[in-house]
Amino acid sequence: xxxxxxxxxxxxxxxxxxxxxxxxxxxxxxxxxxxxxxxxxxxxxxxxxxxxxxxxxxxxxxxxxxxxxxxxxxxxxxxxxxxxxxxxxxxxxxxxxxxxxxxxxxxxxxxxxxxxxxxxxxxxxxxxxxxxxxxxxxxxxxxxxxxxxxxxxxxxxxxxxxxxxxxxxxxxxxxxxxxxxxxxxxxxxxxxxxxxxxxxxxxxx
Amino acid sequence: xxxxxxxxxxxxxxxxxxxxxxxxxxxxxxxxxxxxxxxxxxxxxxxxxxxxxxxxxxxxxxxxxxxxxxxxxxxxxxxxxxxxxxxxxxxxxxxxxxxxxxxxxxxxxxxxxxxxxxxxxxxxxxxxxxxxxxxxxxxxxxxxxxxxxxxxxxxxxxxxxxxxxxxxxxxxxxxxxxxxxxxxxxxxxxxxxxxxxxxxxxxxx
Amino acid sequence: xxxxxxxxxxxxxxxxxxxxxxxxxxxxxxxxxxxxxxxxxxxxxxxxxxxxxxxxxxxxxxxxxxxxxxxxxxxxxxxxxxxxxxxxxxxxxxxxxxxxxxxxxxxxxxxxxxxxxxxxxxxxxxxxxxxxxxxxxxxxxxxxxxxxxxxxxxxxxxxxxxxxxxxxxxxxxxxxxxxxxxxxxxxxxxxxxxxxxxxxxxxxx
Amino acid sequence: xxxxxxxxxxxxxxxxxxxxxxxxxxxxxxxxxxxxxxxxxxxxxxxxxxxxxxxxxxxxxxxxxxxxxxxxxxxxxxxxxxxxxxxxxxxxxxxxxxxxxxxxxxxxxxxxxxxxxxxxxxxxxxxxxxxxxxxxxxxxxxxxxxxxxxxxxxxxxxxxxxxxxxxxxxxxxxxxxxxxxxxxxxxxxxxxxxxxxxxxxxxxx
DNA sequence: TATGAATGAGGGTTCATTCAT
DNA sequence: AATGAATGAACCCTCATTCAT
Numbered sequence: 077x078x079x080x081x082x083x084x085x086x087x088x089x090x091x092x093x094x095x096x097x098x099x100x101x102x103x104x105x106x107x108x109x110x111x112x113x114x115x116x117x118x119x120x121x122x123x124x125x126x127x128x129x130x131x132x133x134x135x136x137x138x139x140x141x142x143x144x145x146x147x148x149x150x151x152x153x154x155x156x157x158x159x160x161x162x163x164x165x166x167x168x169x170x171x172x173x174x175x176x177x178x179x180x181x182x183x184x185x186x187x188x189x190x191x192x193x194x195x196x197x198x199x200x201x202x203x204x205x206x207x208x209x210x211x212x213x214x215x216x217x218x219x220x221x222x223x224x225x226x227x228x229x230x231x232x233x234x235x236x237x238x239x240x241x242x243x244x245x246x247x248x249x250x251x252x253x254x255x256x257x258x259x260x261x262x263x264x265x266x267x268x269x270x271x272x273x274x275x276x277x278x279x280x281x
Numbered sequence: 282x283x284x285x286x287x288x289x290x291x292x293x294x295x296x297x298x299x300x301x302x303x304x305x306x307x308x309x310x311x312x313x314x315x316x317x318x319x320x321x322x323x324x325x326x327x328x329x330x331x332x333x334x335x336x337x338x339x340x341x342x343x344x345x346x347x348x349x350x351x352x353x354x355x356x357x358x359x360x361x362x363x364x365x366x367x368x369x370x371x372x373x374x375x376x377x378x379x380x381x382x383x384x385x386x387x388x389x390x391x392x393x394x395x396x397x398x399x400x401x402x403x404x405x406x407x408x409x410x411x412x413x414x415x416x417x418x419x420x421x422x423x424x425x426x427x428x429x430x431x432x433x434x435x436x437x438x439x440x441x442x443x444x445x446x447x448x449x450x451x452x453x454x455x456x457x458x459x460x461x462x463x464x465x466x467x468x469x470x471x472x473x474x475x476x477x478x479x480x481x482x483x484x485x486x
Numbered sequence: 487x488x489x490x491x492x493x494x495x496x497x498x499x500x501x502x503x504x505x506x507x508x509x510x511x512x513x514x515x516x517x518x519x520x521x522x523x524x525x526x527x528x529x530x531x532x533x534x535x536x537x538x539x540x541x542x543x544x545x546x547x548x549x550x551x552x553x554x555x556x557x558x559x560x561x562x563x564x565x566x567x568x569x570x571x572x573x574x575x576x577x578x579x580x581x582x583x584x585x586x587x588x589x590x591x592x593x594x595x596x597x598x599x600x601x602x603x604x605x606x607x608x609x610x611x612x613x614x615x616x617x618x619x620x621x622x623x624x625x626x627x628x629x630x631x632x633x634x635x636x637x638x639x640x641x642x643x644x645x646x647x648x649x650x651x652x653x654x655x656x657x658x659x660x661x662x663x664x665x666x667x668x669x670x671x672x673x674x675x676x677x678x679x680x681x682x683x684x685x686x687x688x689x690x691x
Numbered sequence: 692x693x694x695x696x697x698x699x700x701x702x703x704x705x706x707x708x709x710x711x712x713x714x715x716x717x718x719x720x721x722x723x724x725x726x727x728x729x730x731x732x733x734x735x736x737x738x739x740x741x742x743x744x745x746x747x748x749x750x751x752x753x754x755x756x757x758x759x760x761x762x763x764x765x766x767x768x769x770x771x772x773x774x775x776x777x778x779x780x781x782x783x784x785x786x787x788x789x790x791x792x793x794x795x796x797x798x799x800x801x802x803x804x805x806x807x808x809x810x811x812x813x814x815x816x817x818x819x820x821x822x823x824x825x826x827x828x829x830x831x832x833x834x835x836x837x838x839x840x841x842x843x844x845x846x847x848x849x850x851x852x853x854x855x856x857x858x859x860x861x862x863x864x865x866x867x868x869x870x871x872x873x874x875x876x877x878x879x880x881x882x883x884x885x886x887x888x889x890x891x892x893x894x895x896x
Numbered sequence: 897t898a899t900g901a902a903t904g905a906g907g908g909t910t911c912a913t914t915c916a917t
Numbered sequence: 918a919a920t921g922a923a924t925g926a927a928c929c930c931t932c933a934t935t936c937a938t
Binding site: 104106107191202205209220223224225226227229233234236237238239240241242243244245247248251265268269271272273274275276277278279280 | 396407410414424425428429430431435441442443445446447448450452453456470473474476477478480483484485
């Protein structure tokens with residue numbers, strides 16, 4: 077069937093993609109060898125170059141997978157008439173945690189190779205990073221305008237703190253290869269981040 | 282005189298060290314060439330191997346510089362009879378910001394090459410990371426015991442959020458190569474991080 | 487109809503042939519990729535192997551095209567009862583110039599890839615080169631026997647000088663991608679070569 | 692001795708240079724492998740890159756050797772007050788023949804890889820080729836002005852014919868790997884080229 | 897100490913050729 | 918006849934490290 081043929085082609089590309097995810101996660105971008113990726117995908121050496129122009133291109137494909145999903149979410153959030161900042165921030169948190177559950181390697185690579193590694197940042201990659209920051213900042217600013225978030229700090233500072241908390245949570249899990257056990261734990265993590273971000277760590281009693 | 286010779290030796294070693302800082306900051310550990318570092322230090326590249334066993338060893342020396350300072354601080358904090366958690370957290374923040382001011386490259390490398398890049402983490406390096414986490418966690422736990430910090434979250438979670446906020450602040454500055462202009466700005470940044478961490482981002486009015 | 491199918495086959499083979507001419511002229515034999523040739527011919531690159539055994543084989547087909555025409559001419563000249571050496575040499579010159587006009591790439595490839603490049607010369611190819619040389623030499627010898635050409639030089643030397651002049655003329659045109667504008671210019675070029683070859687460059691006044 | 696040390700360094704570079712000459716002559720530029728050259732020079736692989744930036748650079752060094760010598764000669768000829776065109780042309784011929792004797796591979800490479808192979812011609816290389824052509828043309832024009840050479844042909848045409856004859860002579864020798872046996876033969880070859888170029892191949896009796 | 901020549905393993909990429917469909 | 922996915926040998930180049938001086 078035609079559909080199958082198409083599926084086969086996609087399958088192979090997908091196999092390479094996933095192999096790349098796995099190998100890059102293991103060894104990092106620089107130490108990941110194209111031959112490793114090919115072997116992991118169960119194909120020959122040169123075939124990788126049939127589907128991806130070169131190593132850089134393969135890396136970009138992975139990065140794009142992450143950003144595309146995230147920007148789709150941010151577009152959703154922006155277009156939302158809902159003024160509930162809590163919900164918006166919660167959705168951002170869930171994007172990280174959901175992806176962490178479904179595609180652990182992708183989050184790992186984002187954290188280790190993109191988020192912090194300035195050496196892998198081409199200007200194009202940096203741009204998307206800044207864009208995401210500014211979209212999040214817009215959510216913060218909106219919260220300040222609606223008197224939901226305190227306005228005595230710059231929205232930018234709030235953004236740093238929020239994303240920093242989120243990212244470090246995920247990073248720490250990445251660091252120890254911790255798995256999220258079920259949706260209950262995921263909810264608890266999201267609650268913690270949001271609660272502390274909103275109400276602070278100080279004992280309010 | 283012996284003393285002078287030693288000084289000379291130290292000078293040369295120091296020159297290599299600083300050159301390595303600069304180059305690794307620019308290119309990242311993997312792309313930093315020993316020859317780049319030697320050229321930057323104004324010596325032949327063979328000589329680098331006189332002072333450092335190999336590239337890995339040179340990298341470790343840099344990492345150690347960071348951790349040594351930080352653990353000295355943490356030891357100070359731990360040994361402190363003072364029960365003021367605020368002050369302790371503030372001192373941690375200042376270690377990051379001070380080092381950022383005095384030795385920008387060092388913080389940059391810590392952020393980009395150590396803090397997040399799991400691929401550079403030998404088990405030895407990972408251990409120190411975890412140790413720092415647990416020392417910070419001890420401060421949090423102490424705060425919870427003294428009813429200064431809320432106890433409805435794990436101390437580990439509070440640690441993540443605190444260090445995440447701090448780290449992302451510095452990361453963001455690293456990312457845009459931002460300089461801290463004077464102690465006033467440094468104070469403001471420290472205040473923001475601490476205030477939001479303790480009292481939350483929610484408008485309390 | 488069979489005839490049409492054959493024609494179609496020939497058409498496709500011819501298309502590949504011409505594409506190969508164009509690409510090899512542009513990039514040289516070594517850098518010409520089979521995929522380039524296929525793309526230029528408007529077919530898939532696997533199909534090239536249906537018509538030509540391999541790259542070498544395709545190259546040989548091109549070379550043969552050149553030599554076949556030239557040897558046919560030389561056979562004509564040899565079989566000619568006419569003793570006019572001038573005419574014979576003129577016909578050789580015209581073969582180069584005519585082919586240059588009608589099939590520029592072919593001459594280009596002959597000059598750049600066959601005539602001088604010893605590395606592309608298999609013994610088979612070298613043989614035909616030598617054969618052509620010796621056929622031309624026979625014309626020279628005949629001219630010497632008939633007292634038309636001077637006999638105080640070896641016929642071989644005369645051959646070198648004649649073919650050298652001819653070839654360099656064409657080479658120079660190839661080098662600057664010069665087109666021959668009309669038959670008048672072609673005649674003038676042929677006259678110049680022949681006149682200088684026969685009467686010398688010295689001012690005879 | 693210091694002199695020896697310098698000599699040693701030069702020796703190694705020279706060894707690579709000569710190995711490259713030999714290998715490129717054998718296989719042509721494209722098929723010559725850097726590893727072949729290193730092996731031929733009796734050194735390790737990477738050392739070639741210590742002395743030459745890359746393969747292209749090594750090739751250029753060879754080309755330069757040829758052109759430098761030739762342009763030095765042409766400068767000499769141009770600066771000459773002597774108006775004897777014969778002598779000037781003879782000196783050009785001797786440059787080719789002398790180099791052929793002393794450095795056979797160099798002439799071979801010039802003929803096969805530079806003179807005719809347009810695919811190896813970067814614009815820089817082409818420029819020098821044209822420059823040499825125009826310098827020779829100046830000699831021809833001078834001969835025409837002094838009524839030594841006939842003026843009913845363009846100086847450019849005379850240049851083509853002269854250089855063509857010369858080049859083809861050498862080419863033919865290259866092709867059959869013919870060695871020049873002694874100075875006597877060299878003189879005879881030079882005489883033949885010059886005599887036919889000046890007085891023509893026609894029997895004058 | 898100091899130099900930089902020398903080594904060679906390693907890895908990215910190309911591309912002719914084969915083959916299943 | 919036709920396609921283009923698949924293979925893998927080749928080959929250039931980099932660079933950490935060693936070593937003779």
